[in-house]
Amino acid sequence: MTAVKKKGSQTLMMADPPYIASWASIVGPKESEGPWVKDFDLIMEDYLWEEASWEKTETKMLRETIKLALSNQNLQPQDAELLLAGDLLNQIISSSFAAREINIPFLGLYGACSTMAESMVLGSLLIDGGYFERVVASASSHHYTAERQFRFPSEQGVQKVPSSQWTATAAGAVVLQKSGTGPRITSVTIGKVVDMGQNDGANMGGAMAPAAADTIKTHFQDTGKVSDYYDLIVTGDLGAVGMTLLGELFIQEGVMPTPNFSDCGVLLYDGLQGVDSGGSGCGCSACMLAGPLLRKMQNGEINRLLFVATGALMSPISTYQGESIPGIAHAVAIENI
Amino acid sequence: MTAVKKKGSQTLMMADPPYIASWASIVGPKESEGPWVKDFDLIMEDYLWEEASWEKTETKMLRETIKLALSNQNLQPQDAELLLAGDLLNQIISSSFAAREINIPFLGLYGACSTMAESMVLGSLLIDGGYFERVVASASSHHYTAERQFRFPSEQGVQKVPSSQWTATAAGAVVLQKSGTGPRITSVTIGKVVDMGQNDGANMGGAMAPAAADTIKTHFQDTGKVSDYYDLIVTGDLGAVGMTLLGELFIQEGVMPTPNFSDCGVLLYDGLQGVDSGGSGCGCSACMLAGPLLRKMQNGEINRLLFVATGALMSPISTYQGESIPGIAHAVAIENI
Numbered sequence: 001m002t003a004v005k006k007k008g009s010q011t012l013m014m015a016d017p018p019y020i021a022s023w024a025s026i027v028g029p030k031e032s033e034g035p036w037v038k039d040f041d042l043i044m045e046d047y048l049w050e051e052a053s054w055e056k057t058e059t060k061m062l063r064e065t066i067k068l069a070l071s072n073q074n075l076q077p078q079d080a081e082l083l084l085a086g087d088l089l090n091q092i093i094s095s096s097f098a099a100r101e102i103n104i105p106f107l108g109l110y111g112a113c114s115t116m117a118e119s120m121v122l123g124s125l126l127i128d129g130g131y132f133e134r135v136v137a138s139a140s141s142h143h144y145t146a147e148r149q150f151r152f153p154s155e156q157g158v159q160k161v162p163s164s165q166w167t168a169t170a171a172g173a174v175v176l177q178k179s180g181t182g183p184r185i186t187s188v189t190i191g192k193v194v195d196m197g198q199n200d201g202a203n204m205g206g207a208m209a210p211a212a213a214d215t216i217k218t219h220f221q222d223t224g225k226v227s228d229y230y231d232l233i234v235t236g237d238l239g240a241v242g243m244t245l246l247g248e249l250f251i252q253e254g255v256m257p258t259p260n261f262s263d264c265g266v267l268l269y270d271g272l273q274g275v276d277s278g279g280s281g282c283g284c285s286a287c288m289l290a291g292p293l294l295r296k297m298q299n300g301e302i303n304r305l306l307f308v309a310t311g312a313l314m315s316p317i318s319t320y321q322g323e324s325i326p327g328i329a330h331a332v333a334i335e336n337i
Numbered sequence: 338m339t340a341v342k343k344k345g346s347q348t349l350m351m352a353d354p355p356y357i358a359s360w361a362s363i364v365g366p367k368e369s370e371g372p373w374v375k376d377f378d379l380i381m382e383d384y385l386w387e388e389a390s391w392e393k394t395e396t397k398m399l400r401e402t403i404k405l406a407l408s409n410q411n412l413q414p415q416d417a418e419l420l421l422a423g424d425l426l427n428q429i430i431s432s433s434f435a436a437r438e439i440n441i442p443f444l445g446l447y448g449a450c451s452t453m454a455e456s457m458v459l460g461s462l463l464i465d466g467g468y469f470e471r472v473v474a475s476a477s478s479h480h481y482t483a484e485r486q487f488r489f490p491s492e493q494g495v496q497k498v499p500s501s502q503w504t505a506t507a508a509g510a511v512v513l514q515k516s517g518t519g520p521r522i523t524s525v526t527i528g529k530v531v532d533m534g535q536n537d538g539a540n541m542g543g544a545m546a547p548a549a550a551d552t553i554k555t556h557f558q559d560t561g562k563v564s565d566y567y568d569l570i571v572t573g574d575l576g577a578v579g580m581t582l583l584g585e586l587f588i589q590e591g592v593m594p595t596p597n598f599s600d601c602g603v604l605l606y607d608g609l610q611g612v613d614s615g616g617s618g619c620g621c622s623a624c625m626l627a628g629p630l631l632r633k634m635q636n637g638e639i640n641r642l643l644f645v646a647t648g649a650l651m652s653p654i655s656t657y658q659g660e661s662i663p664g665i666a667h668a669v670a671i672e673n674i
Contacts, residue, residue: 010442012468053658082527089652090427092447093660096530096650100663105347105527107455108447108650110429118444122459129466131349149654190419190442193433313433313445315426317486321390323430326437 010215011189011222011331018127020334021134021180022075024068025291026061027283028143028169034269039292041068047144047169055093058142061171061283062087063098066138069173069290073180075134077102080175082135084123086115087282088167089149094140102136112311113208113237114191115139116172116286117330120307123176124185124332133178140171141281150201150316163203163241165265166275172286174294183297183305187223187333191215193313195326201319205242205265205277208310211327212238213249216308219331220255228260231302234293236285236309236329237265239278264288264309285309294334303336347552348526348559348668355464357671358471358517359412361405362628363398364620365480365506371606376629378405384481384506392430395479398508398620399424400435403475406510406627410517412471414439417512419472421460423452424619425504426486431477439473449648450545450574451528452476453509453623454667457644460513461522461669470515477508478618487538487653500540500578502602503612509623511631520634520642524560524670528552530650532663538656542579542602542614545647548664549575550586553645556668557592565597568639571630573622573646573666574602576615601625601646622646631671640673 024041032043042064044057051057062085070077083102085095086109099106111118119137126132144154146167152158176185194211212235220227227233238246243263249255264285265278289307296302310329319325361378369380379401381394388394399422407414420439422432423446436443448455456474463469481491483504489495513522531548549572557564564570575583580600586592601622602615626644633639647666656662 055654055658086447088428090654091425091449091650091652093650093652093655096663096665097655097660100530100532100650103529105529106665107459107527110423110445110447112428122444125463125466125468129462129468131462131466190444192440193437193443195437313428313430313437315428315430317392317427318430318434321392323434326433328433328443 009222010218011187012125013187014124014128014185016128017184017186018124019177019180019182019184020174020294021177021182022069022072023174023290023294024065024072025172025287026065027287030273031168031170031268033273036292039295040287054142054144058094058140058145059097062094062138062140063101065171065173066102066136069136069175077104080104080134080136081132084109084119084135085138086110086119087140088146111328112313113280113282114309114311114328114330115282116289117307117309117332120174120332121188121190121330124188127176127178135176136173137176138173139282139286141167141283143167143169146281160276161202162276164276165204165239165278165280167281168268168279168284170283170287172290174290183294183334183336185332186335189215189219189222189331191329193326193328195324197324199324203241204280204312205239206245207312207325208327209238209242209245209249211329212246212308212310215329215331217253217255230260230304230306233261233306235263237280238263238310239265239280241277297336305334307332307334346559347555348524349462350524351461351465351522353465354521354523355461356514356517356519356521357511357631358514358519359406359409360511360627360631361402361409362507362509362624363402364624367610368505368507368605370610373629376632377624391479391481395431395477395482396434399431399475399477400438402508402510403435403439403473406473406512414441417441417471417473418469421446421456421472422475423447423456424477425483448665449650450617450619451646451648451665451667452619453626454644454646454669457511457669458525458527458667461525464513464515472513473510474513475510476619476623478504478620480504480506483618497613498539499613501613502541502576502615502617504618505605505616505621507620507624509627511627520631520671520673522669523672526552526556526559526668528666530663530665532661534661536661540578541617541649542576543582544649544662545664546575546579546582546586548666549583549645549647552666552668554590554592567597567641567643570598570643572600574617575600575647576602578614634673642671644669644671
């Protein structure tokens with residue numbers, strides 16, 4: 001008995017919903033200044049964490065987050081059967097080099113900032129399908145590796161515009177299991193690429209909002225649920241500007257003028273960190289989920305969560321060549337059942 | 338009833354082996370000079386194919402290959418339920434922009450030159466698990482996009498060493514189905530990252546060979562098969578240097594001193610194209626599979642094929658920072674049954 005999908009539907013309902021049996025998150029100094037410091041497993045004191053480069057630090061963050069997520073239920077890396085991971089760096093080196101140390105079968109993913117949801121979509125389907133007992137799904141980002149790769153070297157001090165977002169220094173990992181205890185993944189919606197022609201690289205939230213709207217609308221159409229079914233619907237990293245645009249798209253399409261909606265990019269910081277429109281990066285939604293949000297599910301403060309991580313599928317080269325910024329969003333329904 | 342995996346095994350045996358119902362490949366001018374010109378669906382007359390940049394050409398190649406693979410059984414993109422794709426470019430833009438036009442649910446992958454196998458591993462599991470009826474798995478590379486991203490601008494005329502490989506200008510796509518006709522995927526082996534400390538970026542075949550050896554050895558251990566079970570075992574893109582090293586590793590480990598073994602990087606060209614050690618790039622194994630090799634399976638010349646695409650999980654940044662080159666390989670068993 002495996003997951004069920006109606007013909008033409010983008011949503012897969014789990015037959016035997018996999019458990020999120022444990023999780024972990026590691027964040028940087030700035031991320032610890034927000035409202036959630038007690039909900040992360042480890043706070044880095046600086047951006048290098050005793051490594052020789054920011055890239056090596058990001059690898060260490062992801063590797064240690066994966067190990068922490070497993071050790072939170074007294075497991076070792078070799079107790080997991082598959083690692084699904086991705087990040088923002090060219091050729092996803094943070095993930096590949098983390099996987100080298102973790103030393104279990106590995107499949108690398110790239111969904112930009114939607115990667116945490118992508119890894120959970122695949123991980124939960126592979127468990128529900130009966131292939132694996134235990135899979136780790138994970139993602140990371142580091143502010144300074146992303147800045148120098150996608151934008152300008154930080155040392156150059158280029159001024160930001162208000163719609164720009166701060167790539168979070170953060171990693172998150174969840175341990176998905178066929179059996180155990182914990183919140184369960186009940187359905188997933190796999191998104192399409194949506195491109196409304198936005199080409200402003202300093203407004204990624206705006207570029208991703210149409211994809212988020214499309215996936216959320218599709219999730220409700222496919223499942224027949226209404227928006228207040230969930231205690232919280234949380235997008236990945238639209239930031240304040242993107243979240244406002246998403247609200248407009250919702251009202252335009254008559255989907256969801258409800259109050260149970262927020263965004264990890266808005267939630268991660270508290271407005272005093274100079275992050276302009278909010279947080280971004282694979283790690284933003286990854287650490288918010290594998291920290292504060294799953295903690296709230298564990299405590300019963302949230303019982304039904306729709307996690308919708310969003311990604312902007314551009315590169316500096318595609319932008320130089322005049323392309324607009326396509327977005328994608330995948331939804332993961334997590335419930336205490 | 339879904340796939341079966343023994344505890345501790347990296348190999349998943351399909352319960353109801355998915356069909357490779359159709360496929361397609363598109364290659365560049367140099368690739369058409371080799372022995373397989375009649376086996377590809379489309380030969381590009383030049384490296385731009387009426388596009389303004391090589392990157393846009395690679396997107397077009399992948400998009401048109403996906404459409405051709407579907408149209409080879411009179412289907413349209415909307416007849417497929419999921420697109421799995423990846424490529425070598427930063428942020429896998431070839432795949433993301435191809436997915437924008439194909440406009441079906443999309444999951445982006447990165448496994449370097451192992452990506453074609455990675456996409457088939459996931460696609461076949463998701464079909465065998467009962468989630469989808471029809472999934473497209475695909476990958477691409479373009480010589481000139483890869484050269485300027487990973488090495489030097491071609492205009493600079495940097496001299497190559499004999500162990501270097503030629504990134505193929507090629508794309509391949511297979512249409513995986515729950516029902517239909519054609520060769521079937523009977524099992525898959527998901528590889529681990531293997532790093533023997535090789536750090537010569539001009540000898541990628543050498544860096545990947547240990548991963549290929551590990552995955553092939555694991556496949557035989559897990560399945561209890563012996564190497565001459567397969568009519569052909571074909572690695573992704575080790576090239577002549579890497580293939581020689583793999584042969585040595587096999588003999589060292591007592592695995593397979595058999596003649597039914599070759600490599601897509603060796604096969605793609607015929608030695609007259611100045612490609613040094615052979616072909617490479619995601620498209621090398623993708624076009625060889627979704628062209629000559631599946632054609633031979635269709636004709637019954639090959640009835641049992643083990644396709645083992647290999648990837649070097651480095652980036653220019655990781656190399657600059659002194660890292661060695663980790664490799665990975667995934668195996669896909671394809672049989673006429």
